[in-house]
Amino acid sequence: MNWIYLPLTIAIYVCAQHLQRRFNTPLLNPVLVSLAALVALLLMADIDYGDYNQYASILTELLQPAVVALGVPLYLQMHRIKQELPQILLAVFAAAVLAIGSTTLLALMLGAGQEIAASLAPKSVTTPIAVLISEQTGGLPSITAIAVIITGLVGSVVGIPWMQALNIHNPKAQGIAMGAACHALGTARIIEQGEQQGAYSALSLVLSAIFSALLCPLLVPLLTNLIR
Incomplete structure (x- = not known):
């Protein structure tokens, strides 16, 4: 099931974008909302960050381009x-x-x-x-x-x-x-x-x-x- 970490991260960010557009407030910054949601998810599901990052780290690599x-x-x-x-x-x-x-x-x-x-x-x-x-x-x-x-x-x-x-x-x-x-x-x-x-x-x-x-x-x- 580790493969799901990458699409899950993208889905959370897309939802955060829609949330910001819906309420139009800077407090709902998509990066901030996504970060908070992912931290909460990893803690509640007891997911090791190393396992998560192994499959989601491609997003970090995309930061350079x-x-x-x-x-x-x-x-x-x-x-x-x-x-x-x-x-x-x-x-x-x-x-x-x-x-x-x-x-x-x-x-x-x-x-x-x-x-x-x-x-x-x-x-x-x-x-x-x-x-x-x-x-x-x-x-x-x-x-x-x-x-x-x-x-x-x-x-x-x-x-x-x-x-x-x-x-x-x-x-x-x-x-x-x-x-x-x-x-x-x-x-x-x-x-x-x-x-x-x-x-x-x-x-x-x-x-x-x-x-x-x-x-x-x-x-x-x-x-x-x-x-x-």
């Missing part, structure tokens, strides 16, 4: 992006510094050690790159992966309502903010609002990963020594 596919709206908007590239670079660089700096400082001020701070610092970067950054800075990849997932889920749920509450309606600003703050999950959410938002978010996601890979090894030790 899905991220690459985000380059399509980016390509379609390239003529506009070229004209604004310096401003975009500056905005994403500032966002990366703020994300890494605030996370590291907050973790250290709350009593976490450098290992935990280094694990949390790249939380706004897509998972494969965040894990590599964490390893380079002495963090724990498992904690980094969890932090990235939580960041993406929270951002995809509250990101758009939060920007609307702050009167941020510019499609470019929305895209850059979601890509820099909550990586691929945020990009997948904001692309539902329009092609332009998706393009700028995809670019922001890539630039944020590059800047974070360069900045984390510098900022995390610097801030750790500063707090000590």
Whole structure:
């Protein structure tokens, strides 16, 4: 019966999508609802995660081409992006510094050690790159992966309502903010609002990963020594 794990996961996600369309609320984010349902199912049915993942891991492998596919709206908007590239670079660089700096400082001020701070610092970067950054800075990849997932889920749920509450309606600003703050999950959410938002978010996601890979090894030790 192990073969059923993959179609069951897909069915749960499709149901979650219909649920969100039916009630039209960001709290019913399909990824969040699917994750909660799967965790509950595995626990209640006493299913070992290793057995489940053996048959459902193909969905994880599909994450890579899905991220690459985000380059399509980016390509379609390239003529506009070229004209604004310096401003975009500056905005994403500032966002990366703020994300890494605030996370590291907050973790250290709350009593976490450098290992935990280094694990949390790249939380706004897509998972494969965040894990590599964490390893380079002495963090724990498992904690980094969890932090990235939580960041993406929270951002995809509250990101758009939060920007609307702050009167941020510019499609470019929305895209850059979601890509820099909550990586691929945020990009997948904001692309539902329009092609332009998706393009700028995809670019922001890539630039944020590059800047974070360069900045984390510098900022995390610097801030750790500063707090000590």
